[in-house]
Amino acid sequence: MEERHVSKIALELDIKPQQVAAVSLLLEEGATVPFIARYRKEATGSLDEVLITTIRERLSQLEELDKRREAILQSLQERELLTDELKEKIMAAETMTTLEDIYLPFRPKRRTRVTIAKEKGLEPLAEIIFKQEDSTDPMAEALSFVDAEKDVNSQEEALAGARDIIAEWINENQEAREKMRALYFEKGVFKVSVIAGKEEEGAKYRDYFNWEEPVSTAPSHRVLAIRRGEKEEILSLKISPQEEDALSLLNGMFVKGDSPASLQVREAAHDSYSRLLSFSMETEIRLETKKRADETAIRVFSDNLRELLLSSPLGQKRVMGIDPGIRTGCKVVCMDRQGNLLYHQTIFPSGSEEAKKAAAETIVVLASRYQIEAIAIGNGTAGRETEAFVKALGLPEEILVVMVNESGASVYSASEVARKEFPDLDISYRGSVSIGRRLMDPLAELVKIDPKSIGVGQYQHDVNQQALKQSLDDVVISCVNAVGVEVNTASEQLLTYVSGLGPQLAKNIIAFRTETGPLSSRDDLKKVHRLGPKAFEQAAGFLRIRDGENPLDKSAVHPESYPIVESMATDLNCSVSDLITDRNIRKNIDLSRYVTNTVGMPTLNDIMEELAKPGRDPRKQFEGIKFADGVEKIEDLKPGMKLNGVVTNVTAFGAFVDIGVHQDGLVHVSQLADRFVKEPQDVVKVNQRVTVTVMEVDMARQRISLSMKENPGQSEKKADVKKDHQPVRKDSKPTKAAGKPKHVPFNNPFAKLR
Secondary structure, three states: OOHHHHHHHHHHHOOOHHHHHHHHHHHHOOOOHHHHHHHOHHHHOOOOHHHHHHHHHHHHHHHHHHHHHHHHHHHHHHOOOOOHHHHHHHHHOOOHHHHHHHHHHHOOOOOOHHHHHHHOOOHHHHHHHHHOOOOOOHHHHHHOOOEHHHOEOOHHHHHHHHHHHHHHHHHOOHHHHHHHHHHHHHHOEEEEEEOOOOOOOOHHHHHHOEEEEEOOOOOHHHHHHHHHHHHOOOEEEEEEOOHHHHHHHHHHHHOOOOOHHHHHHHHHHHHHHHHHHHHHHHHHHHHHHHHHHHHHHHHHHHHHHHHHHOOOOOOOOOEEEEEOOOOOOEEEEEEOOOOOEEEEEEEOOOOOHHHHHHHHHHHHHHHHHOOOOEEEEEOOOOHHHHHHHHHOOOOOOOOEEEEEOOOOHHHHHOOHHHHHHOOOOOHHHHHHHHHHHHHHOHHHHHOOOOHHHOOOOOOOOOOOHHHHHHHHHHHHHHHHHHHOEEOOOOOHHHHHOOOOOOHHHHHHHHHHHHHHOOOOOHHHHHHOOOOOHHHHHHHHHHEEOOOOOOHHHHOOOOHHHHHHHHHHHHHOOOOHHHHHHOHHHHOOOOHHHHOOOOOOHHHHHHHHHHHHOOOOOOOOOOOOOOOOOOOOOHHHOOOOOEEEEEEEEEEOOEEEEEOOOOOOEEEEHHHOEOOOOOOHHHOOOOOOEEEEEEEEEEOOOOEEEEEOOOOOOOOOOHHHOEEOOOOEEOOOOOOEEOEOOOOOOOOOOOOEEO
16 A cells, blocks of 8 residues: 555545545455445545545556556666656656656657658757757758768758657657647547448438537547447547647747747647647547546446336235237246246237137236236337236236336346256246346346346447446445345345355355255354355345344344444343334433444444344335326327336436337437536436426337426527537537426336336
8 A cells, every 4th residue: 555645545535544544455455345335434434435436446546557657667777768857757747648748758669750860860950950049050050961871862851850850859748748638628629520432321420420529528428429430430530629729839839939940940840740749649639538438428327227226126026027029929927925936828918819818817817826916017019018908907906017127138038147047947938037026126136137238328338348347346236235135035146246255155155055044144154165254244244134043134233243232232131132123222322332442433323223224125115107098109109298207228418218108218418407407317317207298209210309398398598508518510509408307206117007
């Protein structure tokens, strides 16, 4: 742990160095982010997961910077180029960009025009000219460098070589690069055009065939879209400021007047920009804007995934899962309250009258035989029709009929996980099982699917895949540990994400409980093969044993704190169970009596919360949504309709909303509210229940435009309008945005109750 890193991060995050040092030390010892946030509050000053993760990432970045710094110092040392002054500058560099700028003049180079000019002995001439003294006559000075043996055959050739050397000096000047970099960011423009002959092939990129947009305001989704179009060889992208601004910057830095020598330097500066600096800067801006776009897209994806994973569970109910289909029929499964498959069958409610009658009888009989409490219907093709069919059967009112988002169910069906769970079950029925289980517990089921297959991302295949995986893994781990895991019923996949476990220990726990039966206490975890003290420390507080020997085993109280609770019980002359069940007894606890050097009020307050509601689920209570009757397909939509919907995806340009017609509609960022909205996620979240107005239906492209404004048809007052940074076509103006939403919280996007 570098003390300078600790100080730097503390300053950046406006927290105490001791907090950063504590997090760093805990991470070095193998602690996970959820464990540190939950069980080491005294050490970290109650830092949350977001700050702990930020510290972890920043430490990693600074370590990478140090590795590069050491590699550069070693290279310079080996080539005998390292001076005390240069070393001091390298050690002081705080970013990778600054470090590379310092190293650029000393980087080993391939043979170029400049190396050739230096081999010809023209560097002294370049130095004379670069001084730009009024008395200097470049042509006269160049005469003494004409040398046929060195292949310098004229004064013009000598001056050209000198200018090449000066151009490189300018290109490698650290201050010049910093200022040029700033110019590109502040005044650079994305200039996009279609590659000749690719107009038809690239029709989906039509909006970008002739775009110009400032680098400083281009939103992430357009940066990624343009880069994808370029990668597919449909679009051509150039990035630059106005050339006169760039040349003026260099002239101001390097040209001292109008003397003949200064004119030579001016020519070298312009050459440096057009031949070297402009390409270098464009490359940097491409990388940096891509990095920023990736960060935004990954953040949006991660936020959406968190909302999705923490969707409200219906809970342990006897569920019938139905994967709708027309030609191949509906795949029906019945499951017990633990999600175990009891029965499966195919019905044809869209077939002949005889088939419909048989399908109806099957649903009614199965619902009675297996005492079904809820019916989960996939929201894909024929979903609304199947839902209407089931509702018309006259089933008992207490049976919930719920539409469930089936995104990724087919991925699960064909996965290794599904094959291991149901080796003898047809792939089509596995999807029905997934749909039913998602209703019971979205988190437990969705951890079995690659998050990129769930459908809440934006340009997820275009962003840095390593960074995306790290972020999504962090979200899954955070959600799983926030909810807690019942160790005796959890799947291998769910256990894998528990703090301190991982795939192998998850398998070992499954093997242990299969061989010996359900675990009766958290202490039994210590008997699991290879689950040592460190893993136990990290995992135990997040694993639950509902009917364990110790009543605290069903709570989030960590075993290391059991002695504290037992002391409380002893002091009040009662049992631990009494503390949990009797609120009046808990009122008599004086927490200050239990403060020690390692246990403070944050941990004691957490213990008290757990005693009040041991093992409580932080997710909200299940709530469904009722779509409009008679609006089941896109053809049923009419502009002006006000409909209930649920947000299924939030992107940088707006939100997609399911209104029950198989095709999600888009609420553009400009239609999210009656005020300016910069970030859609500030207004809407995945799972949120909303009321929308149908603005436009494009049947040809199967697109639905929606609005969340109070009065979407009314013109806006100019005072309330801000520009949404749109790409600017040469014949168009930026789009304006306005609006203010009603924020209606929604809990479970998989639950669309009829």
